[in-house]
Amino acid sequence: MATADGLFAQHREGVFRYLCRSVGQADTARDLTQEVFLRVARSPVPDAEPPALRAWVFKIARNLALNHARDGQRRPEAPDPPERAGPPTQELAIALRQALERLPAIERDVFLMRETAGLSYDEIAAACEITSDAVRSRLQRARGHLRETLGGALSARGARGVRLTTPR
Amino acid sequence: MDNQTGSDIICEDVIGSFIDGERVDPGALKAALARPEGRDYLIDLLALRDLTGDVAPFTASAPPARPLSPLFPWAAAAALIVCIGGGFLAGARVTRVALAPAATTAVIAPDARVRAPEPTRLVRLEPGVNWTETSGGK
Numbered sequence: 001m002a003t004a005d006g007l008f009a010q011h012r013e014g015v016f017r018y019l020c021r022s023v024g025q026a027d028t029a030r031d032l033t034q035e036v037f038l039r040v041a042r043s044p045v046p047d048a049e050p051p052a053l054r055a056w057v058f059k060i061a062r063n064l065a066l067n068h069a070r071d072g073q074r075r076p077e078a079p080d081p082p083e084r085a086g087p088p089t090q091e092l093a094i095a096l097r098q099a100l101e102r103l104p105a106i107e108r109d110v111f112l113m114r115e116t117a118g119l120s121y122d123e124i125a126a127a128c129e130i131t132s133d134a135v136r137s138r139l140q141r142a143r144g145h146l147r148e149t150l151g152g153a154l155s156a157r158g159a160r161g162v163r164l165t166t167p168r
Numbered sequence: 169m170d171n172q173t174g175s176d177i178i179c180e181d182v183i184g185s186f187i188d189g190e191r192v193d194p195g196a197l198k199a200a201l202a203r204p205e206g207r208d209y210l211i212d213l214l215a216l217r218d219l220t221g222d223v224a225p226f227t228a229s230a231p232p233a234r235p236l237s238p239l240f241p242w243a244a245a246a247a248l249i250v251c252i253g254g255g256f257l258a259g260a261r262v263t264r265v266a267l268a269p270a271a272t273t274a275v276i277a278p279d280a281r282v283r284a285p286e287p288t289r290l291v292r293l294e295p296g297v298n299w300t301e302t303s304g305g306k
Contacts, residue, residue, distance in 0.1 A: 016226035026224065033226060096219055114188060115220040121190060140177075140184050147212050158215035165214075166189060167221055 002053050004041040011054060012037065014117030014168060015061045021112050022065045024097050032068060036061045055126035058119060062109055062127060069105070092153050099149040103142055110135055111142035118167035179206045187213055 015036055019029035039060050046056055100108055109128055113119040119127065121135045128135070147154060179200040186192045187210070200206040 012226050017221065017223045020223045021220060030226065092219060093222070112220070115217050116223065121188070136181065136185065139188075140181055143184060143213060143216065144180070146216060147209075150216070154212050154215050154219070157219055158211045162211055162214035162218065164187065165217065165221075167217065 001047060002045050002050070004037065004045060007040055007045065007053060007057055008037045011057050011117075014119075015057060017116035018058065018112050019061060019065055021097075021100060021116055022108065023068055024101070028068065032061070032064050035064055039064075051120065051123050052126065054119065055123040058113055058117065058123070058127040059129075062113075065109075066105065092150075092157060095150055095153055096146075099146050102149065103145055106130070107138050107142035107145070110138040111146070114139055115167055176205065179203060180209055183210050184213065187217070 012033060016029055016033045019032045019036075020026055023029055023032065036057065040057060046053065048056070100112075103111070106128060110124055113124045113127060114121075121132045121139075124135045124139075125132045130138075178196070182192050182196045182200045183206055186197055201210070
């Protein structure tokens with residue numbers, strides 16, 4: 001039977017990466033990650049297989065991210081820091097953040113759960129409460145939008161070299 | 169995106185599923201990778217994955233609080249009852265001691281009572297005298 005400590009050890013990095021890209025700020029993502037595992041610790045951990053548990057943890061993370069986004073819409077937005085000329089990687093990271101913000105929430109969540117945390121289609125389906133086929137089509141659509149938006153920047157990144165990795 | 173053909177969509181679906189570790193039809197994968205667009209798509213997806221996963225590791229400011237034992241509320245209630253009961257007993261004991269008669273009683277002899285001093289001047293009340301006169305008074 002999984003424990004809250006075990007789930008924290010296994011999924012904290014994936015949850016943090018997902019939240020980091022989802023909310024766009026590392027500090028907020030760190031706070032939300034702590035909140036995710038506080039909720040995990042306060043709830044009875046379901047007696048389920050590891051994939052179902054991972055989906056459960058990410059469902060909590062997704063709900064917190066959605067709540068955060070909703071609260072952010074109610075609060076007056078903090079002014080964006082002035083754009084500065086930075087290294088190409090930083091510019092690309094900003095472009096990615098802006099492209100992710102333009103995606104519909106469900107497409108963004110499906111894409112980020114896959115690419116930052118390596119959830120399978122079935123796990124994403126359970127976390128987002130949609131079917132696996134819907135995950136497949138949303139994922140493909142999100143990738144298409146991002147590829148279209150990032151365009152040449154993505155090709156430049158690819159030109160540095162690519163490798164086949166599986167997100168953890 | 170909008171001018172994609174059906175074969176483009178299938179090609180992207182197969183390549184996307186392949187890099188996601190899902191089971192794909194080898195013939196469809198071979199066909200998808202035989203097309204230059206398919207190969208470009210594969211390279212872009214890998215670059216996108218590389219970019220998206222490029223996040224600093226998680227550093228917790230403090231580990232999440234451990235869950236409280238289910239017995240904690242009962243233990244807290246028991247401690248509270250012990251404190252209240254102990255305080256009540258201690259208070260009752262102190263009050264009993266305070267109300268108990270003193271061990272020694274002082275007895276004052278009648279002739280030792282303090283008497284008022286004798287008057288040194290006597291003023292008599294005389295009827296008819298105007299005590300409220302204000303004219304020429306000193």
